[in-house]
Amino acid sequence: MTGSSASDSSCLIAKSKTNGTEMNGNTTRNTYTAIENNTYSYEVIKDIADYLLDRTTIRPLIGIICGSGLNSIADMITDTKVFEYEDIPNFPVSTVEGHVGRMIFGYLENMPVMAMQGRFHYYEGYPLAKCSMPVRVMKLVGVRYLMATNAAGGLNSKFKVGDIMLVRDHINIMGFAGNSPLQGPNDPRFGPRFPPMTNAYNAHLIKIAKQVAKDMGIENEIHEGVYTCLGGPNYETVAELRMLRTMGVDAVGMSTVHEVITARHCDLTVFAFSLITNKCATGYDSSEDEANHEEVVTVGRSRQAVCGELLCRVIREIAKECPNKAQVK
Numbered sequence: 001m002t003g004s005s006a007s008d009s010s011c012l013i014a015k016s017k018t019n020g021t022e023m024n025g026n027t028t029r030n031t032y033t034a035i036e037n038n039t040y041s042y043e044v045i046k047d048i049a050d051y052l053l054d055r056t057t058i059r060p061l062i063g064i065i066c067g068s069g070l071n072s073i074a075d076m077i078t079d080t081k082v083f084e085y086e087d088i089p090n091f092p093v094s095t096v097e098g099h100v101g102r103m104i105f106g107y108l109e110n111m112p113v114m115a116m117q118g119r120f121h122y123y124e125g126y127p128l129a130k131c132s133m134p135v136r137v138m139k140l141v142g143v144r145y146l147m148a149t150n151a152a153g154g155l156n157s158k159f160k161v162g163d164i165m166l167v168r169d170h171i172n173i174m175g176f177a178g179n180s181p182l183q184g185p186n187d188p189r190f191g192p193r194f195p196p197m198t199n200a201y202n203a204h205l206i207k208i209a210k211q212v213a214k215d216m217g218i219e220n221e222i223h224e225g226v227y228t229c230l231g232g233p234n235y236e237t238v239a240e241l242r243m244l245r246t247m248g249v250d251a252v253g254m255s256t257v258h259e260v261i262t263a264r265h266c267d268l269t270v271f272a273f274s275l276i277t278n279k280c281a282t283g284y285d286s287s288e289d290e291a292n293h294e295e296v297v298t299v300g301r302s303r304q305a306v307c308g309e310l311l312c313r314v315i316r317e318i319a320k321e322c323p324n325k326a327q328v329k
C-alpha cells in the first residue's frame, strides 16, 4: 500500500487480518493482526516505510538513534523532513523525558540519513520486537548503517562522567531470560532464524571513531567496551552491578541491545556508543552515586555537541569511502 496517511492505520489492520504469511517454509496463519499480536509483520513495516518514502525524496543510507538527552545530534541534520511519531501509522509514541518522538530525514555530511529523536524501551510497556521495530523500518527505507547512541551508567572504574564508550560488544542479559526481539515466527525477508552476533559492532567503524576522537583531541575521553541492557525502569542494586562488573560489563543501560540484534538480523552495519552519564555505585556508602534520570538527561545535554561531532565525523569518513552514496541535494 502506498500513499497511506495517519488516518489509514485501520486499513493496515484490516489488511493484515486477511493475510496468511509464509514464514521459513511453514505457513503461519495470522488470525490476529500483527499489531494485536504485538509483532509487526513485514507488510505492516513495509507500509510504514512506504508512508515515509511517499512523503520525501530523501533516501537515507544511515539510520541514527538518539539516546536520552542526545536529541540535538539530530538537530545537526540539514534539509530536513520531520515526521512526528504520532502521525506515522502504527508507530509507537515516546513516553520518556529526553525522548521527543520525532523521525527526521535529511543530510549529515552530504549523506542521506534518518534519525530517531526518541527510542522505545521495554519498561515503557513495549515488547522488545516493538521497541526495535523502527530498525526494520529503516531497513525497508534503504538504510545500510545503524548508528545507535545511548546514555549509560559507567561500571568500568576508568570511565568518568562525560566519557564516551564505543560499544565493542554487548551482553544480552534479557536474552538469557528468554526475551528477544526476534522471538516468534521468523520472516526470512528480514533475515535468518539463527543470526550470528560474533561481529555485531563493526570493527572498522570503531577504528575510524578512535581516529576521529584523536583528531578531535578527545582520545582520553574515549573508551571501548561492553554494554548491557537491563529491563529497567529501576536502576541497579549494588549486588547487581557487582555481578555485572564480574561478567565483564563496562556500561549499563536499558536500550540498544535489542535494536542491534534486530539490525544485525537484517544485515545492517552497526556502530554504537554510550555516553557515560553517571558512575554506577558498587558500594553502599556512596549515596551521591545514586543514579537519577534528571542527571542522565542533564549530562546528555551537556555532551551532545561532542557526541554529535563524533558521529558527524564518522559519517564523513563513511562518505569518503563510498562517495557514490553521498548525495548532493
Ligand SMILES: O=P(O)(O)O[C@H]1O[C@H](CO)[C@@H](O)[C@H]1O
Pocket: 066, 067, 068, 096, 119, 121, 149, 150, 151, 152, 232, 253, 254, 255, 256, 292, 293, 296
Ligand atoms: O538508553 P537511552 O535511551 O539513552 O536511555 C537511558 O537512560 C534512561 C535511564 O536514565 C534509560 O532509558 C536508559 O536506557
